[in-house]
Every structure is written in structure tokens, then in C-alpha cells.
Amino acid sequence: MNVAITPAMVGQVVISGILAGALYSMVALGLALIFGVMRVINIAHGPLLMLGAYTTFFLHSLFGLNPYLSVPVTMAVLFVVGVVLQRTLVFRVVDAPELSSLLLTFGISIGLVNLAQLAFTSDLRAVEYLTGSFPLGPFAVSKPRLVAFVFAAGVTGLAFLFLRGTRLGKAIRATSQSREVAMVCGVDVQRVHMLTFGFASALAAAGGALIAVIVAIQPEMGQIWTFKSFLVIVLGGAGNYPGALLGGMLLGLVEQGAALFLTTQLSEVVAYVLLVVVLLVRPTGLLGGRQT
Amino acid sequence: MLLAALAVYPALGTGYGVRAMLQIFMWIALAGSWNLISGLTGYVSFGHVAFFGAGAYTGAILVAKADWPWLAAALAGGVGACAVALVIGYPCLRLKGPYFAIAMLGLNEVLRALVSYFEGLTGGGSGLSLPTLHATVPIYYAMAATAGGVTLLTYAIITSRFGLRLMTIREDELAAEAMGIDTARHKLYAFLLSAVGPGIAGALAARDQGYIEPVSVFPLATTITMIVMVLFGGKGTVWGPVLGAVALFVAQEFVWARFPYVHQLLFGAIIVAVVLLMPRGVLGILQIRYRLPRTI
Numbered sequence: 137m138n139v140a141i142t143p144a145m146v147g148q149v150v151i152s153g154i155l156a157g158a159l160y161s162m163v164a165l166g167l168a169l170i171f172g173v174m175r176v177i178n179i180a181h182g183p184l185l186m187l188g189a190y191t192t193f194f195l196h197s198l199f200g201l202n203p204y205l206s207v208p209v210t211m212a213v214l215f216v217v218g219v220v221l222q223r224t225l226v227f228r229v230v231d232a233p234e235l236s237s238l239l240l241t242f243g244i245s246i247g248l249v250n251l252a253q254l255a256f257t258s259d260l261r262a263v264e265y266l267t268g269s270f271p272l273g274p275f276a277v278s279k280p281r282l283v284a285f286v287f288a289a290g291v292t293g294l295a296f297l298f299l300r301g302t303r304l305g306k307a308i309r310a311t312s313q314s315r316e317v318a319m320v321c322g323v324d325v326q327r328v329h330m331l332t333f334g335f336a337s338a339l340a341a342a343g344g345a346l347i348a349v350i351v352a353i354q355p356e357m358g359q360i361w362t363f364k365s366f367l368v369i370v371l372g373g374a375g376n377y378p379g380a381l382l383g384g385m386l387l388g389l390v391e392q393g394a395a396l397f398l399t400t401q402l403s404e405v406v407a408y409v410l411l412v413v414v415l416l417v418r419p420t421g422l423l424g425g426r427q428t
Numbered sequence: 429m430l431l432a433a434l435a436v437y438p439a440l441g442t443g444y445g446v447r448a449m450l451q452i453f454m455w456i457a458l459a460g461s462w463n464l465i466s467g468l469t470g471y472v473s474f475g476h477v478a479f480f481g482a483g484a485y486t487g488a489i490l491v492a493k494a495d496w497p498w499l500a501a502a503l504a505g506g507v508g509a510c511a512v513a514l515v516i517g518y519p520c521l522r523l524k525g526p527y528f529a530i531a532m533l534g535l536n537e538v539l540r541a542l543v544s545y546f547e548g549l550t551g552g553g554s555g556l557s558l559p560t561l562h563a564t565v566p567i568y569y570a571m572a573a574t575a576g577g578v579t580l581l582t583y584a585i586i587t588s589r590f591g592l593r594l595m596t597i598r599e600d601e602l603a604a605e606a607m608g609i610d611t612a613r614h615k616l617y618a619f620l621l622s623a624v625g626p627g628i629a630g631a632l633a634a635r636d637q638g639y640i641e642p643v644s645v646f647p648l649a650t651t652i653t654m655i656v657m658v659l660f661g662g663k664g665t666v667w668g669p670v671l672g673a674v675a676l677f678v679a680q681e682f683v684w685a686r687f688p689y690v691h692q693l694l695f696g697a698i699i700v701a702v703v704l705l706m707p708r709g710v711l712g713i714l715q716i717r718y719r720l721p722r723t724i
Contacts, residue, residue: 177526177529177530179474179533225700225704228704229703229704233470234470234472234525234526235466235470235472236703236707238472238474238526238529239472239655239659239699239703240699240700240703240704242472242474242655242699243696243697243698243699243700243703244696244700245696246652246692246693246695246696246699247693247696247697247700248696249692250690250692250693250696251693253692254690254693359533359648360537362530362533363530363533363534363537366526366530366533367530367534370527370530399545401541401544401545402541402542402545404534404537404538404541405538405541405542405545408534408535408537408538411531411534412516412519412520412531415519415520415523415527415531416519
């Protein structure tokens with residue numbers, strides 16, 4: 137247990153933490169967008185990620201599509217799923233009390249997981265494409281995680297450019313600041329809600345597509361991602377989009393640190409303690425409650 | 429009449445029947461307890477099975493390692509679950525909104541990881557076996573008492589000023605604070621009370637089964653079932669959880685058990701349908717149609 141902590145080990149934690157953190161940031165950005173725009177915590181966010189992983193798996197195993205090339209396809213598929221979910225179910229509870237939206241998305245989440253179990257069975261699946269790691273000085277860098285980092289950073293960067301630069305992106309940010317004012321300024325709020333849910337699902341799907349290469353795919357892989365994404369947006373400050381980036385990195389570092397210095401078994405416990413401590417000390421998140 | 433019938437049932441019924449009744453009592457206790465926090469204050473607990481598991485482990489460890497009698501261990505299970513609720517509820521219930529719900533979503537995963545990790549005490553992943561004991565009938569009465577206790581407690585709370593304050597928090601927390609209600613403290617009390625029932629039920633179930641391991645006492649499916657039962661019967665009512673527990677347990681036992689995934693899928697669909705179509709549940713609809721009093 138008590139091994140001497142060397143600088144190389146710390147460096148390893150930092151590298152693995154940042155590689156994992158970028159994925160957390162990207163997936164959590166989706167949850168943050170839905171929460172910011174609709175004030176709905178989407179419990180089904182993780183199961184949507186799971187569907188993304190399955191989409192990539194089947195594109196790879198049935199059509200031989202390169203898993204990394206499948207990322208945009210998977211995102212497009214889940215964008216449609218997200219829009220359909222929003223138009224059929226979620227829009228009905230946007231103005232309802234929190235209890236309703238939490239329970240509704242919880243019901244959707246159970247539905248998605250069990251549909252996946254029926255359709256795909258509980259067998260563990262894997263996309264075998266890229267494995268192993270390469271040395272970088274004294275550190276080992278996992279190849280699939282590095283590629284996932286590059287993709288996640290790219291997708292997150294594009295998402296921010298989109299939010300900053302385009303009319304629709306501005307409409308999304310305006311709606312999350314004040315729905316009434318946005319409406320008065322001529323923003324079609326219903327349409328923004330629908331598209332935001334689609335984009336958020338696409339972000340979750342990108343996460344699913346990227347980790348499909350890294351971990352085993354099974355119907356229940358998603359739920360923990362809902363929890364982790366929420367932890368990330370709590371760390372960053374709910375409704376604060378750049379905060380999600382910081383929160384994701386922080387979660388990645390803490391988890392990797394816990395895995396190295398304690399044991400991998402307890403890394404989830406450490407993340408949970410982190411959540412409780414942040415809620416106690418700074419409930420508005422590390423960057424405060426500022427809106428962007 | 430009903431009480432008397434339930435009291436003599438173990439003497440007359442089959443082994444299977446007694447076991448099924450035991451399960452129904454357990455579900456009434458679990459659903460009723462979820463209703464205490466989520467139905468009354470509107471704070472959704474997505475991890476209530478954590479208290480069932482905490483009670484099961486507290487009780488089982490005391491029986492296996494300290495030779496406690498099962499009834500005392502069951503009560504200790506309630507206390508153990510209450511302690512977990514205090515640790516989680518104190519930080520999370522001071523906040524409004526969904527923080528509490530998500531914190532509860534992670535809780536059972538965390539407890540499962542912890543009991544797997546501390547192998548010396550809990551037996552880790554290989555589980556904990558209890559000495560054999562043929563006490564299904566006494567446990568039947570204990571579980572019935574737990575279910576009755578939770579239902580009685582719900583009635584006492586709903587008809588009290590404390591219950592009124594809790595429901596004020598549910599309807600408008602800001603207004604409740606403005607009226608001078610210490611909302612954090614009220615929510616915490618409701619949460620602690622809602623942990624006792626699952627804790628005792630967990631310890632009793634562990635004693636009855638004689639063997640526990642991390643995966644079997646912290647299943648997400650149990651939380652889902654509790655929530656579905658309460659929503660279906662009518663949240664925030666005294667008899668809603670009882671109605672939901674009996675109706676869904678019977679349906680589950682005789683119809684859906686043959687199709688495991690379809691049955692879970694159906695639970696998801698029931699939640700969605702109840703939230704969208706009849707947020708007050710079956711009992712809520714009956715209350716409005718037949719002008720029944722709120723305290724039913």
C-alpha cells in the first residue's frame with residue numbers, strides 16, 4: 137500500500153487525469169446545456185452515452201466502419217434520438233416542478249437501459265481497434281485514451297465556437313440566461329429547447345463512441361456517467377459552461393490520483409466524497425454561480 | 429378483521445404464501461418510507477435502497493460477529509441506516525433542487541464499493557453467511573410490524589403540524605422559509621425517519637435469507653420498484669404506497685416475473701405515464717372523484 141510517491145507517479149496521474157478529464161468535460165457539457173437551458177437534470181444522459189457506444193459498436197462490427205470515423209455518425213444518430221425524446225416527452229415537464237422532470241427522465245433512463253438489454257442482451261461487447269500505450273519520457277500514455285482526448289478536445293472546442301459564434305449558439309446562451317427575455321427578443325424558445333436536447337445527446341454519444349474503444353460495452357454502463365457528469369457541473373458551477381471544462385479536468389485528476397494512491401476500488405468513493413465536500417463548502421461551484 | 433386474518437395467516441397458509449406476504453410487508457415498508465421523504469417534501473431519493481443495504485449489513489454483522497439476537501440486530505439496522513442518512517442528508521438537504529437527488533443516485537454505488545472494500549468486516553465480494561435460524565414466522569410478524577409502523581408513522585406525520593410544514597416545503601420552499609420554517613432541519617428529520625424503515629426491513633430480510641453480498645443488497649432495481657409503487661398508488665398519501673406495493677407486487681409475482689427485462693421496461697413506462705398523465709396516482713384520482721379526505 138504505502139509506496140513512496142515519486143515525481144514520476146505524480147506526472148503520470150496528471151497525464152492520465154487530463155486525458156480522462158477531457159472526456160468528462162465533453163459529456164458533462166451536454167448535461168450542463170440541458171440544465172442551463174431547460175432547468176432539467178437529465179437522468180437519462182448516461183444511458184444516451186450507452187446508446188452512443190452501442191451505435192459505434194454496431195457500425196464497427198456490422199459495416200466495418202472505423203470507430204473514430206463513426207464518431208460524427210453516432211453523434212448524428214443520437215442527435216435525432218435526443219430531439220425525438222424532447223419533442224415527445226421531455227417538453228411536457230420543462231415548466232413542471234423539479235420532481236416531475238427528475239422522475240420523468242429517470243423513467244426514460246430505465247426504459248432505455250432495459251430496451252438495450254432486450255435488444256442487445258447483457259453480454260459485454262468490445263470494439264477492438266486500438267490498444268496499448270507508448271512511452272513518453274518516464275510516463276506511459278494509453279493510445280486509445282490519447283486519441284479520445286484529441287477527439288473530445290476537438291468536439292468540445294467546436295461546441296464552444298458554436299455557442300459563441302453562431303446565431304443558434306447565441307440563442308441557446310440567451311435562453312439559458314433568461315427565457316422570457318430571449319422570447320421577447322424573438323428567439324423561438326421551443327425550437328432552442330429541442331435542438332439543445334439534441335446537441336446534448338450528441339455530446340453524450342461522442343463520449344460513448346470514444347470510450348467504446350476503451351471499456352466494455354453493456355447496457356448498464358451509462359448510469360455512472362449521469363452521476364459523474366452531474367458531479368462535474370456541480371464542481372464547475374451549475375449553468376456555467378466553461379466551469380464544466382474545469383470540473384471535468386478536476387474529476388479526472390482526483391480519480392486518477394485516488395486510483396494510484398489508494399486503490400481503484402475506492403476511486404468512485406473519493407469522487408463522491410468530493411461532491412459532498414464541495415456541496416458543503418461551496419454549493420455554487422468552484423467558479424461561482426456566474427452565467428456565461 | 430384484516431388484521432386478525434393477517435395475524436393467523438402463518439398458522440394456516442403455505443410456506444410460499446407466508447414468504448409472499450413477508451415480501452409484501454417489506455415492499456410496504458420500503459415504499460412507505462420513500463413516500464415520507466419524496467412524497468411529502470418533494471425531494472426525490474434515487475438511492476433509497478442504500479438504507480436497505482446499510483440496515484442489512486449492520487444487522488448481519490451484529491448477528492454474525494457479535495451474536496446479537498435477530499430482533500435487536502434488526503433495530504440496530506434501523507439505527508445504522510439512520511446514521512448513513514445523517515451523514516448524507518446533512519450536507520445535501522441544505523441545498524435546494526436536484527443536488528439531493530443526484531447525491532442519492534450515487535450513494536448506493538458508493539456503499540457497495542465500501543462494503544466490498546472492507547472485507548474483514550463484511551466478507552467483501554464473497555458475502556456474509558449467517559448462522560441458520562428457522563424463524564420465518566417470527567420474522568413475518570416483525571416485518572408486518574415494520575410495515576404497519578411505517579404506515580402509522582405516515583398517518584401521524586400527515587395529520588400533524590410537522591407534516592403540514594413538510595408539504596409546505598414541497599409546494600413552495602421559499603414561501604415555507606418566509607413563514608419561518610427551518611426547512612433544512614425539517615427535511616433532515618423527514619429524511620432520517622425515511623431511513624429507519626428500510627434499515628429494519630433490510631436487517632430482517634438479511635436474517636431471513638441467511639446470506640448477503642454487496643450486489644444483492646444494493647440493487648438499483650429495488651429503488652426503482654419503491655418509486656414505481658409510490659407513484660402508482662399516489663405519492664404524499666397514507667395508503668397510496670400500501671396500495672401500490674400490494675398491486676404491483678401481485679402483478680410482478682404472477683404476470684411479469686416471466687419476462688425480466690420487459691418487466692423493468694414496464695416500470696420505466698409506468699413512471700413516465702404516471703408523471704405525465706396522473707401525477708397524483710390511483711389514490712389521488714379516487715380522492716378527487718369521490719371527495720375522500722386528504723388523510724387517506
